[in-house]
Amino acid sequence: MAYGVIVLIYIISGYFLYESTKFGGDAGIFPRMVSGAIIFINTIYLYQTIKEQKENSKEIEKERNKLPIKPSKQFYVISILSILYIALLSPIGFLIVTPIYLASIMFYLGGRSKKMVFICSIAFTFVIYFFFTSLLHITIPQGILNL
Amino acid sequence: MEAVFQALLNTLSFHNIVVLFLGTFIGIIVGCVPGFNASVGVALTIPLTFSFAPDTGLILLVAIYAGAVYGGSIAAILINTPGEPGNIITAMDGYNMTKKGQGGKALGMAAIASWIGGSISAIFLFLLAPPLSKLTLLFGSFEMFLLAIFGLSIIVGLSKGSMVKGLMSGALGVLLATIGIDSITGSYRYTMGLPSLYEGLPLVAVIIGLYSLGAVFELGEQKSATIQNAGVKVNKRDILPNLKDMKKTIKTIFRSGVIGTFAGITPGAGMSIGSAVSWEYARRSSKTPENFGKGEIEGVAAAEAGNNGVVGGSLIPLLTLGIPGNAVSAIFLGGLLIHGLRPGAALFTTHATTTYGLIWGFLFANFVMIIIGLLGTRFFSKLAIVPVYLLAPLIFVISTAGTLADRNLLADAVVMIIFGIFGYFLIKLKFPLVPLVLGFILGPLAESELRRALLINQGDLLAAALHPISIILIVLIIFSLFGTQLKILSKQLVRKVKKQELGGAENI
Numbered sequence: 001m002a003y004g005v006i007v008l009i010y011i012i013s014g015y016f017l018y019e020s021t022k023f024g025g026d027a028g029i030f031p032r033m034v035s036g037a038i039i040f041i042n043t044i045y046l047y048q049t050i051k052e053q054k055e056n057s058k059e060i061e062k063e064r065n066k067l068p069i070k071p072s073k074q075f076y077v078i079s080i081l082s083i084l085y086i087a088l089l090s091p092i093g094f095l096i097v098t099p100i101y102l103a104s105i106m107f108y109l110g111g112r113s114k115k116m117v118f119i120c121s122i123a124f125t126f127v128i129y130f131f132f133t134s135l136l137h138i139t140i141p142q143g144i145l146n147l
Numbered sequence: 148m149e150a151v152f153q154a155l156l157n158t159l160s161f162h163n164i165v166v167l168f169l170g171t172f173i174g175i176i177v178g179c180v181p182g183f184n185a186s187v188g189v190a191l192t193i194p195l196t197f198s199f200a201p202d203t204g205l206i207l208l209v210a211i212y213a214g215a216v217y218g219g220s221i222a223a224i225l226i227n228t229p230g231e232p233g234n235i236i237t238a239m240d241g242y243n244m245t246k247k248g249q250g251g252k253a254l255g256m257a258a259i260a261s262w263i264g265g266s267i268s269a270i271f272l273f274l275l276a277p278p279l280s281k282l283t284l285l286f287g288s289f290e291m292f293l294l295a296i297f298g299l300s301i302i303v304g305l306s307k308g309s310m311v312k313g314l315m316s317g318a319l320g321v322l323l324a325t326i327g328i329d330s331i332t333g334s335y336r337y338t339m340g341l342p343s344l345y346e347g348l349p350l351v352a353v354i355i356g357l358y359s360l361g362a363v364f365e366l367g368e369q370k371s372a373t374i375q376n377a378g379v380k381v382n383k384r385d386i387l388p389n390l391k392d393m394k395k396t397i398k399t400i401f402r403s404g405v406i407g408t409f410a411g412i413t414p415g416a417g418m419s420i421g422s423a424v425s426w427e428y429a430r431r432s433s434k435t436p437e438n439f440g441k442g443e444i445e446g447v448a449a450a451e452a453g454n455n456g457v458v459g460g461s462l463i464p465l466l467t468l469g470i471p472g473n474a475v476s477a478i479f480l481g482g483l484l485i486h487g488l489r490p491g492a493a494l495f496t497t498h499a500t501t502t503y504g505l506i507w508g509f510l511f512a513n514f515v516m517i518i519i520g521l522l523g524t525r526f527f528s529k530l531a532i533v534p535v536y537l538l539a540p541l542i543f544v545i546s547t548a549g550t551l552a553d554r555n556l557l558a559d560a561v562v563m564i565i566f567g568i569f570g571y572f573l574i575k576l577k578f579p580l581v582p583l584v585l586g587f588i589l590g591p592l593a594e595s596e597l598r599r600a601l602l603i604n605q606g607d608l609l610a611a612a613l614h615p616i617s618i619i620l621i622v623l624i625i626f627s628l629f630g631t632q633l634k635i636l637s638k639q640l641v642r643k644v645k646k647q648e649l650g651g652a653e654n655i
Contacts, residue, residue, distance in 0.1 A: 005576060009315070016322055016337065025332035026601065030594040031325045038318045045311050071575065074367040079568060082363075082543055086560045089547070102540045109367060109536035124541055128548055136198045138552040 001070070002049050006042060013038040077108055093143020098125040154202075154503030158511065163206055166199070167508060170207040171515045172523075174214020178221070179527045180538065181228045183362065185215035185475045190358040191545055193482045194351050194552035201486040202501045206508035208482050212475055213458055213512040216418065217261040217520060220451055222531040224253045233418025233454030236426045240450070243442030251524065256388045256444050257451045258520035260400045264452030265513035267404030268411060268459025272466075272506050275412075276495070280467040283491040289600035289611035293620035295593035297627065298470040301414040302477065303582045304627040312578045314628075320586025321593065323348055331598065343558035350481050351553040352562040353587055357580050358478070359546040360567025366539040387521070388444065396448040399429045403452035410453070411460020414627075417473040418454040425453030459509060466490055466502065469592070477585045484588060 016035040020028035085101040102121035111117040132138045157163060170192075177188030188211045196204025219231035224241030237257065244253040286294060299321075303313035326337045327347025338344040388396075403425035410421035429449035430439040439446045457472075462479075464470040469490035471477040480490070488494060494502045520527075550563045570580055604611050611617060626633070 001572075002576060005572070009319075013322070016325075019337060023329070023332070023334040023336060025329075025334065026598055027329040027332040027334040027336060029601070030597060031322065031336065034318055034322045034325070034590075038315065038322060041311060041315045041318060045315060048309070048311060071571070072368050075364050075571060078364060078367045078539070078543075079564075082360075082564060082567075085543075086547065086557070086564060089560070090557050094548075098544055102544060105367075105540035105543075106536045109539060111534070111536040120537055121540075124544065128544060132548050132552065136195060136552065138198070138548070139555055140548060140551065141557070 006046050006049065009038065009042045009045075013042065074109075078105065081105060081108075089143070090141045091143055093145045094140045095125060095129060095145055096143060098128070150499035151503050154500045155507050157202055157500060157504050158206065158507040163203055163504075163508070164511075166203050166207050167210050167511055167515055168519070170210025171214040171512050172519055174211035174216075174512075175218035175221070175516070175519060175523070175527060176530060177211065178215035178218020178231060179531050180218075180533050181222050181226075181531065183215075183538070183542070184219070184231055185212055186358050186478055187362045187542070188212075188215045189475055189478045189482065190354045191542075191549050193354065193478070193485060194549040196482065196486070197552060201488065201498075202504040202508075204486060205482070205488075205501065205505040206512075208479060209462075209505055209509045210512040210515070212479065213265055213455070213509060214516055214519075215475075216455055216458055217258065217265075217451070217516050218527065219454075220257040220261065220447075221254060221524075221527045224257060224447070225250055225528050225531050228531070231418060231454070233422045233457065234450075235419060236422040236450040237447055237454070239426075239440045240443050240446030243440075244444065244447065247442050249442070249444075250528075252388050252392070252444065253447050254524050254528070255521060256392065256396065256447050258517050258524075259388065259393075260396070260403070260448040260451040261455040261520070262513050262517040263400045264404035264407055264455035265458060265516070266510060267401065267452075268408040268456040269506060269510035269513065271405075271408045271412075272459045272462055272509065276463050276466050276506070279463065280490075280492045280495045283468065286616060287600070287611065287614070288596045288603060289608060290614065290616045290620060292593050292596035292600055293617055293624065294468060294470070295589045295596065297620050297624050298414075298468070299582065299585055299589055299593075300624045300627045301470065301472075302585050303579075304630060309577070310628065310632075312576075313582050316573065316578045316580065317582035317586040320583040320588075321590035322586075323353075324587045324590030325594065330595075341558070343556055347591075348562055348587075349550075349553055349556075349559045350485060350588065352550045352559040353566050354478055354481055354584060355546045355550050356563040356566030357570040357584060358474075359542055359549075360563065361570045361574060361580070363539050363543045363546075364567070364571045366535045366542070369535050392444050396445050399425075399432075399445050399449050400452040403429065403449045404456040407453035407456020408460035411457035411472060412463050413460075414464055414470050414472045417461070418457045421457035421460070422450040422453040425449040425456075455513070462506075462509070466494055466505075469589070471585065474581045474584075477581055477588065481584070481588045489592070 013035040016031055020031040020035065081101060081104060085097055088097045099121040102124055103117050106117045106121060129140060132140055174188060177183045178185065189208055192208055192211050196207055216231055216233060219229060219234040220237045220241065223229040223234035223238035225245055227238050227242040229235045229238050241253045244250060299317050303310065303317045326344055328345050329336055406425045406428060407421040410424060426446055426449045429445055430436045433439065433445060461472040461476045464472060465476045465480060467490060469480065471480050483490065488498055488501065546563060547560050550559050553559060573580060600608060600611055
C-alpha cells in the first residue's frame, strides 16, 4: 500500500506543479513551492520505505509486524453504505434514507434487538431533522416527500 | 476595559447563557461517550455556529471544548476508557477508586478539580493574552508568514512517528488549500471546472471528514468489541467529596491548574503532559506517594485540574499568535477563521467584544460544568457505556447534516466522505492528521503573507529574513522540526568526543 500512496502523491503533486505554471501573475508561486517541497519529501519517504523493506526482508517476523494493516471489511461496508446514503439523500430525501441507513449500519455492527434498532434509527432521524431545520433553520434534502 | 465589561454583559444575556449550558452539556456527553472526543465535538459544532453571531458561536465552541475535557474523565473513572488523551492519568487513580466503590467521590472530585483548574487557566488567559497579542504588531508580512510556518512546524515536530510523514501531511494540507479562485489575481486554481470548488475546498467538510468520519470508521472496526461493561452504579450521596478530601487536595488542585495552564501555553505540550506533570508533582510532594496510581483522590484532582488548565492555556498562543498547541485548538482555529476572526492584535482591539466574550464564556463554562457535572453524574455514567453500533452511524448522519449546514451543497458532503476515506488511509499508513488540518487552515494565511512580503521586498526576501524577529522564528522552526534529531546528534557527538579523549588518555 505504501508504494501506491507514494505514486499517488507523485501524481497529485506533479499535477499541482504542472498546472501552477499556467496561472497568471504570481498565483503560481506558492503552489509551485509547496508541490516542489512535497515531491522532495516524497522522495525521502520512498527512500525510507525501500530501506525499511530491505531490512524487513531479512527478518520475517518483523516484516509481519511492520506490514501496513489492510483496510477492514467494516471499513468497506461502512464506506459503501455511506456513499450510497449521500448519493440517495437528494433524490429520495433525508427522512426516508436516514432511518434505513442508520438501521442497516446498526444491524451490521451488531445491534441485536430489532426493537431497539428501529426505535433508535427513527428517533435519531427525527431529532436530527428537527434540530437542523427548526432550531438552526438549515435546509435538509426533502427528496420525494417534497413532491 | 470597556470591551471587557461589554463582553461580560453580552455573555450574560439570556441566549448566551442557554448556549453556554447547552454547549457544556453536549461537551460533557462528547467527552464521556467513548469514541467521541473533543476534536470530533468541536469539528461537528463548527457548522452549527453559522446560525449564530460570532460571539455566541465561539461561546458554544469553547463550552464544548471545556465540557469535553471534563467529560472524558467520567469514562476514564468509571470504565477505565479515557475519553481524551489527557484523561489517561485520571483513569489510573480514578478507576481504582471505582473498583473500591468510591467512583462517585472520584467523579465529584474530578468535577471540582476541573472547575478550579479551568478557571485558573481562564484568569491567565485574561491576563496574558491581551499584552501578548500586541507582539504581532511588531511582525511584518514575512514574519507573519514565518509565524504560520512555525505553528505548523511545531505540530509536525511533535507528531508521533516519522517526521517525514508529518511534514508530508502538513505540506499536503497547505497544497490542498490552494484550490479555488486566487483572491489576488483571480486565477482559477485546480478547480477542474467545478463551480463548487471556486471558493476552494470547504474547511468544514474537510475537518468533519477527517475527524468525525475517522471516528466512525474507528468505531466500526471495534464492532463487537463494544464497551459493554456492566455499568457502574453511582450513589447519589456519594458524589461530593467530603471536607477532609477537599482540605487534602485543594493545594494540589490550585498548583495543578497553574501547571496545566503553562503546559497549554507551551505549544505542543498538550493535555497529556499537563495532567502527567501535575500528577507527578502531586505524587512527589505527597506524604503518601505510594498510594498514587492505586486509587488516590489527590491523583484524580491533580490530573483533572491539570488537563482542564491546558484548555485555557492552549487558547493563549492560539488567540494571540495563531499557534495551536493541539488537535482541538487547530480545529478551533478553523472555527475562528470561518467567522472572519484572525488571531493577533486585532482580536483584542477591533473584535475585542467577541474575543472577551469567548474568554468570559470559557470562565463561565467551567462553572456551568460543575453544576451539570455534579447534577448529571448518574446520567453521564450511563452514557459512558453506549454501544458502538448506535454511535457510529449516528456520528455519520450528524456529520452529513453538519456539512450541509455550511453551504447547503451536496458536493460538500462528497468532499467530506472523500476526506474521511483519505484520512482513514493516512491513519493506516501512520501519517498524523493534525498537520494536514493545520496546513489546510494556515496555508492561505501563509500564502497571502508570503506574497505580500514578496511584493513589499520586490522579490528579495533575504533582507526580510535578516530581521531579528525573522531570525528568531527561523531558528525556532528549525528547532521545532529537528530539535529531537539535534539532541540525539549532539549526544552522539559528546559521546564520541569523550571516547576519543579516553582513548587519547589511554594512549598516553
